Amino acid sequence: MIQGTLYVISAPSGTGKSSLIKALLKTQLSYNIRVSISHTTRMKRTDEKNGEHYFFITKEKFQKMIKHNDFFEYAYIFGNYYGTSRSINEKILNSGVDVFLEIDWQGAQQIRNKMPRVCTIFILPPSKNELMHRLYTRGQDSEENINIRIKQTITEIKHYREYDYIIINDDFNIALDNLKSIIKSRHLKLKYQMHRYDNLINKLLED
Amino acid sequence: MIQGTLYVISAPSGTGKSSLIKALLKTQLSYNIRVSISHTTRMKRTDEKNGEHYFFITKEKFQKMIKHNDFFEYAYIFGNYYGTSRSINEKILNSGVDVFLEIDWQGAQQIRNKMPRVCTIFILPPSKNELMHRLYTRGQDSEENINIRIKQTITEIKHYREYDYIIINDDFNIALDNLKSIIKSRHLKLKYQMHRYDNLINKLLED
Numbered sequence: 240m241i242q243g244t245l246y247v248i249s250a251p252s253g254t255g256k257s258s259l260i261k262a263l264l265k266t267q268l269s270y271n272i273r274v275s276i277s278h279t280t281r282m283k284r285t286d287e288k289n290g291e292h293y294f295f296i297t298k299e300k301f302q303k304m305i306k307h308n309d310f311f312e313y314a315y316i317f318g319n320y321y322g323t324s325r326s327i328n329e330k331i332l333n334s335g336v337d338v339f340l341e342i343d344w345q346g347a348q349q350i351r352n353k354m355p356r357v358c359t360i361f362i363l364p365p366s367k368n369e370l371m372h373r374l375y376t377r378g379q380d381s382e383e384n385i386n387i388r389i390k391q392t393i394t395e396i397k398h399y400r401e402y403d404y405i406i407i408n409d410d411f412n413i414a415l416d417n418l419k420s421i422i423k424s425r426h427l428k429l430k431y432q433m434h435r436y437d438n439l440i441n442k443l444l445e446d
Numbered sequence: 447m448i449q450g451t452l453y454v455i456s457a458p459s460g461t462g463k464s465s466l467i468k469a470l471l472k473t474q475l476s477y478n479i480r481v482s483i484s485h486t487t488r489m490k491r492t493d494e495k496n497g498e499h500y501f502f503i504t505k506e507k508f509q510k511m512i513k514h515n516d517f518f519e520y521a522y523i524f525g526n527y528y529g530t531s532r533s534i535n536e537k538i539l540n541s542g543v544d545v546f547l548e549i550d551w552q553g554a555q556q557i558r559n560k561m562p563r564v565c566t567i568f569i570l571p572p573s574k575n576e577l578m579h580r581l582y583t584r585g586q587d588s589e590e591n592i593n594i595r596i597k598q599t600i601t602e603i604k605h606y607r608e609y610d611y612i613i614i615n616d617d618f619n620i621a622l623d624n625l626k627s628i629i630k631s632r633h634l635k636l637k638y639q640m641h642r643y644d645n646l647i648n649k650l651l652e653d
């Protein structure tokens with residue numbers, strides 16, 4: 240079995256990253272893709288399911304997993320841990336399935352160091368005005384919180400050069416088509432096609 | 447201006463390579479692509495136009511171009527030269543336009559040596575039966591000529607491993623979509639998008 244590809248998708252807040260991935264998962268593609276489910280130590284909300292939204296675990300268990308080097312990446316944010324399990328995702332990748340990971344530039348940096356063959360994609364908004372509009376209209380935040388979010392967003396965007404691909408999310412369908420093109424073209428590469436069409440190629444080469 | 451990509455497309459006879467390229471040129475893409483026009487020393491047929499089907503030149507001129515290293519690749523077939531001009535195609539590539547080249551594995555090998563950044567695509571038929579059917583029903587050839595064509599085809603297919611991408615031409619529209627994915631995904635790579643969205647990115651990063 241040929242390994243699936245690990246895709247990392249990063250984007251500033253409000254760029255439509257999650258909607259794109261949701262739409263991608265609904266698309267008919269001729270190969271399997273999955274979204275990675277993170278581990279976290281934060282409390283489960285009532286509308287969340289363990290193993291679906293997150294794997295909810297204790298701090299002790301999380302720290303044990305860190306010790307065993309079982310994270311592609313992890314972060315400690317406002318008193319809680321969030322991380323991407325290495326063993327779970329490697330199992331999925333080894334079964335030939337592609338895995339998508341929505342994480343920020345810091346997580347992406349950690350993963351690049353551990354998985355040099357990761358494919359990284361950065362999504363940008365179509366304009367400064369649109370970005371500001373999205374940041375301002377998201378929730379009922381105070382001016383202060385909005386300013387913090389703008390600063391974080393600019394920091395995130397500064398890291399776009401570390402990614403393999405850039406998608407501009409102006410027209411949603413074009414952005415989705417672009418995302419699909421990246422995945423499709425990877426599957427058209429020699430090593431994937433050789434594996435997939437092994438029988439056909441042997442037949443064609445028979446005298 | 448960022449350079450266009452040189453694409454080499456090879457395929458055994460009757461795999462639909464020319465139809466795919468023709469359909470690709472009719473497609474709306476957000477970047478420019480062109481098909482390379484070869485030079486040849488063979489006689490122009492009455493329905494052919496110089497500069498459209500081929501550049502028709504004399505043997506003397508062709509040999510002079512060889513001496514001046516002005517071919518990405520050339521071949522001498524049944525008493526005539528056929529070749530791909532380096533200077534003409536480099537001019538097109540330098541203007542940011544992608545160039546498509548339909549050539550066989552021997553031409554592809556020559557180009558790989560001269561242009562390491564070339565992107566090469568091999569097209570395969572969907573089955574041995576389909577391949578045989580296409581080879582037999584093409585024109586009113588003698589049994590002997592058909593056998594020669596089958597041998598050439600198998601030789602051609604043996605070189606599939608030298609290519610970057612493999613497309614199976616079973617359903618024409620899927621094969622065309624695959625071809626487009628390869629081109630699109632290349633344009634989504636960081637260096638192309640950085641160049642294309644230079645203004646947007648600078649604006650986004652302003653305080």
